[in-house]
Amino acid sequence: MNFLGYKRPDGKVGIRNKVLILPTCVCSSETCRIVSEQVQGTIYTSNQAGCSEVEQNLKICYDMYSGFAANPNIYGTVLIGLGCEGCTPDKMADEIRKKTTKPLEVVVIQEEGGTVNAINKAVKYARQMVQEASLVKAEEFPLSELFLGIECGGSDATSGLAANPVVGKVSDMLVDEGGSAVMSETTEFIGAEHILAKRAATPEIKKQIIGICRDLEEHLANVHANLRTGQPTPGNKEGGISTIEEKSLGCIYKGGTRPIVEVLEYAQIPTKKGALIMDTPGFDVASVTAMVAGGCQVIIFTTGRGTPTGNIIAPVIKVTGNSKTFKNMQDNIDFDASVVLSGEKTIDERGRELFDELVEVANGKVTKAEAFGFNECSMQRICKFI
Amino acid sequence: MTVNAVMLRPIDNVVTVVGDVKAGDTVVFTKEGNQESVVAGEDIPAYHKIAVKDLKKDDHIIKYGQVIGALTTDEAKKGSWISHKNIMSLPRNYEDEL
Numbered sequence: 001m002n003f004l005g006y007k008r009p010d011g012k013v014g015i016r017n018k019v020l021i022l023p024t025c026v027c028s029s030e031t032c033r034i035v036s037e038q039v040q041g042t043i044y045t046s047n048q049a050g051c052s053e054v055e056q057n058l059k060i061c062y063d064m065y066s067g068f069a070a071n072p073n074i075y076g077t078v079l080i081g082l083g084c085e086g087c088t089p090d091k092m093a094d095e096i097r098k099k100t101t102k103p104l105e106v107v108v109i110q111e112e113g114g115t116v117n118a119i120n121k122a123v124k125y126a127r128q129m130v131q132e133a134s135l136v137k138a139e140e141f142p143l144s145e146l147f148l149g150i151e152c153g154g155s156d157a158t159s160g161l162a163a164n165p166v167v168g169k170v171s172d173m174l175v176d177e178g179g180s181a182v183m184s185e186t187t188e189f190i191g192a193e194h195i196l197a198k199r200a201a202t203p204e205i206k207k208q209i210i211g212i213c214r215d216l217e218e219h220l221a222n223v224h225a226n227l228r229t230g231q232p233t234p235g236n237k238e239g240g241i242s243t244i245e246e247k248s249l250g251c252i253y254k255g256g257t258r259p260i261v262e263v264l265e266y267a268q269i270p271t272k273k274g275a276l277i278m279d280t281p282g283f284d285v286a287s288v289t290a291m292v293a294g295g296c297q298v299i300i301f302t303t304g305r306g307t308p309t310g311n312i313i314a315p316v317i318k319v320t321g322n323s324k325t326f327k328n329m330q331d332n333i334d335f336d337a338s339v340v341l342s343g344e345k346t347i348d349e350r351g352r353e354l355f356d357e358l359v360e361v362a363n364g365k366v367t368k369a370e371a372f373g374f375n376e377c378s379m380q381r382i383c384k385f386i
Numbered sequence: 387m388t389v390n391a392v393m394l395r396p397i398d399n400v401v402t403v404v405g406d407v408k409a410g411d412t413v414v415f416t417k418e419g420n421q422e423s424v425v426a427g428e429d430i431p432a433y434h435k436i437a438v439k440d441l442k443k444d445d446h447i448i449k450y451g452q453v454i455g456a457l458t459t460d461e462a463k464k465g466s467w468i469s470h471k472n473i474m475s476l477p478r479n480y481e482d483e484l
Binding site for chain 1: 392394402404431432433434435447449450452453454455468469470473474475476478480481483484
């Protein structure tokens with residue numbers, strides 16, 4: 001089976017074909033919004049940080065925003081900086097060029113003499129790039145070129161019983177086709193990490209899986225915090241998930257059963273293909289953005305309570321195992337996995353149908369979150385602003 | 387009888403009800419191919435857990451064949467609603483797992 005994609009000069013294949021207006025920091029974020037509003041075919045992401053940060057937080061910012069530019073769904077990027085920020089336009093451009101050879105233009109607001117001049121220059125670059133992007137013809141590519149990000153949010157007890165196992169089947173099918181699937185959210189491994197670790201392809205990867213869970217708990221203990229005070233969330237509890245162990249044991253089903261070949265840091269691009277893990281928080285939006293920065297062209301997102309979350313770079317396919325939620329939030333949910341709980345279909349059958357839906361979305365079918373143009377963006381942090 | 391709850395592993399001491407249950411309702415689930423049942427001692431919302439064994443304080447709660455926490459109340463009789471109000475998470479021992 002093939003899908004229709006857009007070949008990039010770095011060899012990767014996108015399933016969407018957009019020009020990205022990218023801010024280095026919060027001070028250029030609004031300028032990016034205005035530029036994007038003026039040029040059809042562009043998108044922008046907000047950046048709520050990028051300055052007054054310790055080195056570790058700056059690294060996350062560079063990794064994440066350069067990863068957005070490198071994402072295969074992006075044709076090219078107009079990077080807009082302020083000029084005096086911690087996350088410098090020069091270094092961000094270097095980080096982008098290390099990851100991809102795609103078109104890149106840089107505009108610095110202080111060098112241009114203010115917002116109006118910067119917008120003027122950036123709009124010209126963006127208009128040129130959009131026209132170039134429109135000339136890239138969609139071609140057929142094998143499914144091995146797909147990189148799926150798997151997320152859950154607003155979980156309830158149906159997530160672990162229906163939606164996540166169905167997505168796990170999709171993950172296995174894609175890996176068997178030679179593609180990649182990444183599962184994230186370290187918080188939601190805790191209590192199930194000993195089971196997840198059994199999927200490790202090597203003893204070293206097993207240590208990494210246990211290690212990221214231990215490190216997260218130690219990190220929080222250092223500031224006298226315990227994740228159990230915020231996880232499960234109030235909505236999880238109301239939906240029948242009582243402890244982090246119960247949540248995690250349901251969550252890990254969504255990653256399927258294939259050997260885990262690499263454990264990625266937050267927002268890192270993988271070096272291997274197959275079933276992957278990324279060390280992200282259980283905060284769903286900050287997890288989706290990290291996987292998109294890692295190169296995922298598409299996200300499958302399971303929910304029990306129902307969530308609207310989308311992503312402006314990669315389409316998000318929303319799946320629920322809760323029949324009431326599917327009826328109640330039809331505006332937001334793409335796929336009903338509750339038929340697994342009612343016994344109408346098996347996990348394998350519904351998984352194959354979701355796999356077909358994944359290919360449809362790769363071919364251009366617009367998901368519900370995508371139709372809204374949702375543009376949530378959130379970034380993991382190590383510590384306070386300085 | 388109609389099955390209205392899910393037991394994930396035979397060693398589990400809770401099952402998940404798939405619809406709202408009223409006190410006195412019979413909750414039916416499949417265990418190793420056979421139907422078993424428990425009478426709900428209280429109202430239980432859809433997708434929440436019901437105890438299928440008598441439990442006492444600190445007993446491990448088992449779902450997915452794994453420990454999901456421990457009972458915090460003095461006891462929970464068979465048929466009780468098991469939720470965040472009467473169980474709590476347990477600390478992990480990562481060094482042993484490594």
